[in-house]
Amino acid sequence: MYIISKFRSGLKKTSRFITSNIINSLTSKQISPKIIEDIETALISADIGLDVTEHLVNKIKKIKITDKIDSKSILNLLSNEIKNILYECEQNLIEKHNDGLKIFLFIGVNGSGKTTTIGKLIKRLGKDKKILVAACDTFRAAAVDQLKKWSDNQEADFFQGSLNQDPASVAYGACEKAKNDKYDFLIIDTAGRLSNNTNLLNQLVKIKSVIDKSAVDLKLKTILVLDGTNGSNMINQVEIFGKSLNVTGLIITKLDGTAKGGALISIAKKYQIPIHFVGLGEQEDDLLEFKAEPFSHSLLNIEN
Amino acid sequence: MFGILNEKLEKIVGSIRGKAIISEDDLDITLREIRIAFLEADVALSVVKSFIEDIKSNIVGQKVLKSIKPDQMIIKLVHDELIKILGSNNESLNIAKTGLTKILFCGLQGSGKTTTVAKLANYIKKDSKKNILLVSSDIYRPAAQEQLQVLSKQINVEFFNHKNTKSVEKITLDSIKHAEQNLFDIMLFDTAGRQVVDEAMMEELKKIAQILDPQETILVADSLTGQDAANIANSFSKTVHITSSILTRIDGDGKGGAALSIKSITGAPIKFIGTGEKIEQLESFHPERIANRILGMGDIVSLVEKATENIDQKEIENLAKKMSKGKFDLEDFANQLKQMGKMGGVSGIMSMLPGISKAQKLMAENKISNDTINHQIAIINSMTKNERSNPEIIKASRKIRISNGSGMRVQDVNKLLKQFLQSQKMMKRMKLMNKGDLSNNLLQKLQGNLPPNFNH
Numbered sequence: 149m150y151i152i153s154k155f156r157s158g159l160k161k162t163s164r165f166i167t168s169n170i171i172n173s174l175t176s177k178q179i180s181p182k183i184i185e186d187i188e189t190a191l192i193s194a195d196i197g198l199d200v201t202e203h204l205v206n207k208i209k210k211i212k213i214t215d216k217i218d219s220k221s222i223l224n225l226l227s228n229e230i231k232n233i234l235y236e237c238e239q240n241l242i243e244k245h246n247d248g249l250k251i252f253l254f255i256g257v258n259g260s261g262k263t264t265t266i267g268k269l270i271k272r273l274g275k276d277k278k279i280l281v282a283a284c285d286t287f288r289a290a291a292v293d294q295l296k297k298w299s300d301n302q303e304a305d306f307f308q309g310s311l312n313q314d315p316a317s318v319a320y321g322a323c324e325k326a327k328n329d330k331y332d333f334l335i336i337d338t339a340g341r342l343s344n345n346t347n348l349l350n351q352l353v354k355i356k357s358v359i360d361k362s363a364v365d366l367k368l369k370t371i372l373v374l375d376g377t378n379g380s381n382m383i384n385q386v387e388i389f390g391k392s393l394n395v396t397g398l399i400i401t402k403l404d405g406t407a408k409g410g411a412l413i414s415i416a417k418k419y420q421i422p423i424h425f426v427g428l429g430e431q432e433d434d435l436l437e438f439k440a441e442p443f444s445h446s447l448l449n450i451e452n
Numbered sequence: 453m454f455g456i457l458n459e460k461l462e463k464i465v466g467s468i469r470g471k472a473i474i475s476e477d478d479l480d481i482t483l484r485e486i487r488i489a490f491l492e493a494d495v496a497l498s499v500v501k502s503f504i505e506d507i508k509s510n511i512v513g514q515k516v517l518k519s520i521k522p523d524q525m526i527i528k529l530v531h532d533e534l535i536k537i538l539g540s541n542n543e544s545l546n547i548a549k550t551g552l553t554k555i556l557f558c559g560l561q562g563s564g565k566t567t568t569v570a571k572l573a574n575y576i577k578k579d580s581k582k583n584i585l586l587v588s589s590d591i592y593r594p595a596a597q598e599q600l601q602v603l604s605k606q607i608n609v610e611f612f613n614h615k616n617t618k619s620v621e622k623i624t625l626d627s628i629k630h631a632e633q634n635l636f637d638i639m640l641f642d643t644a645g646r647q648v649v650d651e652a653m654m655e656e657l658k659k660i661a662q663i664l665d666p667q668e669t670i671l672v673a674d675s676l677t678g679q680d681a682a683n684i685a686n687s688f689s690k691t692v693h694i695t696s697s698i699l700t701r702i703d704g705d706g707k708g709g710a711a712l713s714i715k716s717i718t719g720a721p722i723k724f725i726g727t728g729e730k731i732e733q734l735e736s737f738h739p740e741r742i743a744n745r746i747l748g749m750g751d752i753v754s755l756v757e758k759a760t761e762n763i764d765q766k767e768i769e770n771l772a773k774k775m776s777k778g779k780f781d782l783e784d785f786a787n788q789l790k791q792m793g794k795m796g797g798v799s800g801i802m803s804m805l806p807g808i809s810k811a812q813k814l815m816a817e818n819k820i821s822n823d824t825i826n827h828q829i830a831i832i833n834s835m836t837k838n839e840r841s842n843p844e845i846i847k848a849s850r851k852i853r854i855s856n857g858s859g860m861r862v863q864d865v866n867k868l869l870k871q872f873l874q875s876q877k878m879m880k881r882m883k884l885m886n887k888g889d890l891s892n893n894l895l896q897k898l899q900g901n902l903p904p905n906f907n908h
Contacts, residue, residue, distance in 0.1 A: 189497055189501075192491055193498075193679045193682075194679065195494075195678040198488060198491065257676070257701070257704070258701065258729070259562025259674065261561070261562055264561075264593075267594075287729070288567075288599070289599045289600075289602035289603045289606070290595040290596075290598035290599035290601075291595075291599075293595035293598045294593065294594045294596075294598075296595075297594035297595055298594060341729075342701060342703060342704045343704075344703070344705065345703075375562060375676070377560060377674070377677050377678065377680045378674070378676045378677060378678055379677060379678020379679060379709070380494055380678065380707070381704060381707065382678075384705060402560070402562070402647070404647055404649070405648060405649055405650075405683075406647075406648055406680055406683035406684075407678070407679075408679070410678075410679075411678065430561070430592065430593070
């Protein structure tokens, strides 16, 4: 329950805006076109895409106007719909009973929070696990240092190449080491890149195929880190990265601010891809498992 | 930037093109579609709302010229509103003539502040001999200091090393002292990324700004930002006096709605845009160019005005008569080309016409320029009258003569003839489509008058 309440308190600021919008629009207790439009715009301003907004609004339109309809029942209906869309995306990244080396490859746009998320993930995996962290961002200044500080703090082992070394060769070296020295987890950080940059995308494909070759029978998860403040470009990122890299799961960051991350609903609807974690701050404990119910409740600020 | 928005708006306007009057219902639908297009481009809702309101009130207030058609009216209104939001000229950095100029950077985590600090330093360094100092007050993110330090070495400017001071205030005070004592001209002051709901961090930023008293306070924002751009712009403006903004990752997609939101809400000009990962990839922002490209619409009204001023009415009427008879020969083709020249040539028309995004692409592909027009006129001038009215008689030896006479290659003559044939076909099509009043349909005529390459 701690997780859920923390999840909600982190998201609370996120949902204040959308909910106050909806509540305001419902005070008249009648579902007039004006209210429908208010709900629609409130959902849109939560970065919930127009397709999903239309889907949700259509559900509301079907409600028959009776005395029992109040803002709460409408919010519940909305939240249920959102939950239903997101429910299938709940999936733990860390499987409890699974021996052998597991490899997590982190990818994402610049500044989405890959390195910070890895830092938090190391903490989550626990100190009893043998973890190797590989820095394949050989491009951005001091990216390696940033990751090293995180991994030192969490007492994980660190693997790095030389500056401007081909990141794929660093990844290969890390895989070999992780196999030979019997690590439980290998976490690979990569340089941020825009999804529409073909050359850099190809570089990722190369990194991934190198890992695939080195670790044929091992579990590789390719995790896309999304910046929660992004709008509909998030969908493009899932589409394009997914197409060339077989992204196995998502982590969404920066939801501790005013951003709502509503584009996630469109993504869930379109791709049925697991969402593992939500980033709710810069501290080591600010990474929480994604849960559809508190997420949708928090989005609409519904108390249980 | 704004490429996607552009396409959508052109489509919307296209759907009402050709209508002589617009009903209230049509107008509502059009405005709703425009609203959706802006929202889909991630422009903040509040900005979209006031945008639409302004357009509506301009229509109601009859600020619109009655002489133009509904689609042109919508184009003009949307374009005017965009100019209103984006501003009309590039504004340069506010740099003090004497003494130390302090530039403060702020923004969310991962918006690209540190990279932008280095890019801007590099930009300033390129065209001035200013002595630049970089300072990082990010004591939170691991290796943030190192990142700026490494970048400072890359671009060969000084970095203020405060050796792990853990007080942001002390860093600020020390850096000012250091910059003044060592006679630096410009100090770029980087801060930690912060969420706007983090009150302690926003308070910290306020404090920094108070101590620093900067000439420029730059909000760095990710152009991929969604609706949150409104909150970001609002909150930072409330905390510090934002004097300009820099939009990063403009190369990320064709939406760029955040730029509109942030400019509209902060009121501060966008001075630069980040266009790539490399340190040189920072460009000064020219709102007028962007606005002219958004919607690819330009100022339709001035086109119409210019057209009526410059085009020889008699020529047009003659042309219209010939067209209505389905006759259109090379002489008319040459006249068409001349009319185009009078209106400022291809580039002149292009900068004013709707649907430019498409035409500009074609123009780039076909390398059509004002020279092309002159060359084509030269070719036609080298033909006999008989050839001009009966182009089918132009065969190999005539082509060689025309080519020699005009100084153009035979291929060019062939190309012109091909274009003429296409143009002729189009004229026939236009004859069927276009039986309305001549002056009212001027714009369509003008579009028809473009060489056929434009309309592929």
